Amino acid sequence: MSSCMWAARGQMLALESLEQAAQCIGTSRLGGFQMSAPAFNLWIQVRGDGWIESREGRFRLRRGDWMAFEKESTPLVQSGPQGLCIGIVLDSSALESMQSLSDANLYAGRGRLPARELRTLFRLWREAAHSDGGVLPVRPLLLQLAHVQRDLAARVRRCPGRSRNRKRQVFGRMQRAHMYLEGNADRVVRISELADLTSFSSWYFSKAFHALYDESPQALSVRLRLERAALLLRTTSMMVGEVAAATGFDNCCSFARAFKSHHGVPASRYRATSRASHGLAVNEVHALA
Structure with missing residues (x-):
C-alpha cells in the first residue's frame, strides 16, 4: 500500500485533510495541489520548474529549490510542463514525534539543494512514499530535511525569548515575514503589513528582524x-x-x-x-x- 498522492497531466487535487500523520505527495507535468489541510508542508523541485502561490506571495521553483510552509499558509503548488515536484505534509503530532525522538525540527523557509543532496532526498522520499504510512517510515527523510535546514536551526538561538519553544515560535513568525518579502518583490512592503502578519508590534518586529537577519526589513x-x-x-x-x-x-x-x-x-x-x-x-x- 502506498502513502503517496499524485497529481499529473493537468490534474488539480485538493488536500483537505490528512489520513495519517505524515503524507507524501507529488506533482508532475502541470499537475497541482491546493493545500487546504492545516499542516506543515515542504516541497522540493526535482526536475523542470514549478510555481507556488501562498499567503506569503508567488514563487518560482527551479530544479533543486525547496520551500516549506507553516500550516496557516495553505499554498497552491503546480508543476511546469516538464516539472516534477515532491512534497511531504506533516501534522503537529508528526512534528512533535520528530522533535522528541531526535531533538530536530523543521521550519518555514526556502533554499537550494546541491545535486547530490537532491538525489538523496528524492530516494528517501520514494522509499517513504511506497511505505505503509505513518511517521517511522518517513523519519529518515525528515532527519535529512532537518539537516538541509541546519542553517535555519542555527538562527533560532539568536531569536528573543527565554525558552527554546518561545524562540522557535518567534523564528517561525520571522521566517514567514522573510518569505513574504521574497514573495512580494514586485512592490514596496510596509512594516505595518509585516507586523500584522507576525502579530508583533512594528517596533518589536523591526528590532527582532534586524537582530535575526543582520538586515532591516526595509x-x-x-x-x-x-x-x-x-x-x-x-x-x-x-x-x-x-x-x-x-x-x-x-x-x-x-x-x-x-x-x-x-x-x-x-x-x-x-x-x-x-x-x-x-x-x-x-x-x-x-x-x-
Whole structure:
C-alpha cells in the first residue's frame, strides 16, 4: 500500500485533510495541489520548474529549490510542463514525534539543494512514499530535511525569548515575514503589513528582524526588488521603465540610482553585459560541440 498522492497531466487535487500523520505527495507535468489541510508542508523541485502561490506571495521553483510552509499558509503548488515536484505534509503530532525522538525540527523557509543532496532526498522520499504510512517510515527523510535546514536551526538561538519553544515560535513568525518579502518583490512592503502578519508590534518586529537577519526589513525589501529587477533585465525584453514599475519603484530616476548603487553599473549596461556574456557562453558551447 502506498502513502503517496499524485497529481499529473493537468490534474488539480485538493488536500483537505490528512489520513495519517505524515503524507507524501507529488506533482508532475502541470499537475497541482491546493493545500487546504492545516499542516506543515515542504516541497522540493526535482526536475523542470514549478510555481507556488501562498499567503506569503508567488514563487518560482527551479530544479533543486525547496520551500516549506507553516500550516496557516495553505499554498497552491503546480508543476511546469516538464516539472516534477515532491512534497511531504506533516501534522503537529508528526512534528512533535520528530522533535522528541531526535531533538530536530523543521521550519518555514526556502533554499537550494546541491545535486547530490537532491538525489538523496528524492530516494528517501520514494522509499517513504511506497511505505505503509505513518511517521517511522518517513523519519529518515525528515532527519535529512532537518539537516538541509541546519542553517535555519542555527538562527533560532539568536531569536528573543527565554525558552527554546518561545524562540522557535518567534523564528517561525520571522521566517514567514522573510518569505513574504521574497514573495512580494514586485512592490514596496510596509512594516505595518509585516507586523500584522507576525502579530508583533512594528517596533518589536523591526528590532527582532534586524537582530535575526543582520538586515532591516526595509533594506531586505529593496535588495530583493533590485535582484528581481536584474533577473527581469537578463531574462525578458521589458524596457527599463517597465522593469522599474514591475519592482515597485515610483519613477525611473529613483530606480536608476538604486540599481547602480546595488549592482555597480546602470541598468542598461547591466542588460547589455549580461546578454553579451550569455552569447559568449553559447558560442563556447557550440565550439565544443
